[in-house]
Amino acid sequence: MPELPEVEVVRRGIAAHALGRTLDRIVVHHPRPVRRQAGGADEFAARLRGRTIVEARRRGKFLWLVLDDEQALLVHLGMSGQVLVQPSEAPYERHLRIELGFNDSGPDLRFVDMRMFGGMTVVEQRPTVHGLVPDPVAHIALDPLDENFSLDELARRLRARHTGIKRALLDQTLISGIGNIYADEALWQARLHYDRPTEKLSRAKVFEVVEEACTVMLGALDQGGTSFDALYVNVNGQSGYFDRRLRAYGQEGRPCERCGTPIRREHFMNRSSFFCPRCQPSPRVRRA
DNA sequence: CAACCGCCCTGGGTGC
């Protein structure tokens, strides 16, 4: 499940293989991944053909390729999306959805996505205080690896909310890039229960949990950030390279590495939350 | 406006 580090690995892979190249053959194999494109697959292809890729950018889990006409090819990997660098003659992947071919002899970019929560759209960019971004990204907050990210501003906005800390960490309009896995890891590191009310957290505690999120994500990036060097490798970040480093997510029943208490799983926001019931006590218990 | 819920989508795994 791609979160910020995995998307950044994909961005670097695309940057290494596609910058300066001109798109030519565009084939949409399934309509769903271009569902947000006004005009559908035909419009999608027409707006890409002949355009040169000049930059590969990212904010949170959104990735976009800036084109030479200032449009952007916006990419979201959803849950299961991958961007592969493949020679045109390579056999089709089982869940190949979109082929992006170029006017040279180099490899294609392939969008492969089993569950199709993700997708691609060609969109206009819009000026913001932090530069040009694709229209659908304008409401997405800066991610903690952005040079303009402000911990002070985040702490202020987060403490003004009336919600639980994990909901806030997953709210991409507050801070972007964090998904279910790294949220659980950061909360475990900071010894915070997922439902701790944001308005009662100290500034220092907000700083701590966000810094832990950064540490975990940068660690994952270190592990996965080199796999795109060789040509034709998967540019995806799905390799599971970070699995062994997880302390909470997916660890139900295993002893907490700090105190030995079995990690618990609870249903939360239509997904799962993993936490140590001793290190990360419920706020209801604390108040009682 | 803030908060929050349900839905989208597929295939691997499990239990009967």
Place this chain on the structure above:
DNA sequence: TGCACCCAGGGCGGTT
């Protein structure tokens, strides 16, 4: 062996 069911979850549209 087959089938029903559960589960993964980011983002958006809708409701309260």
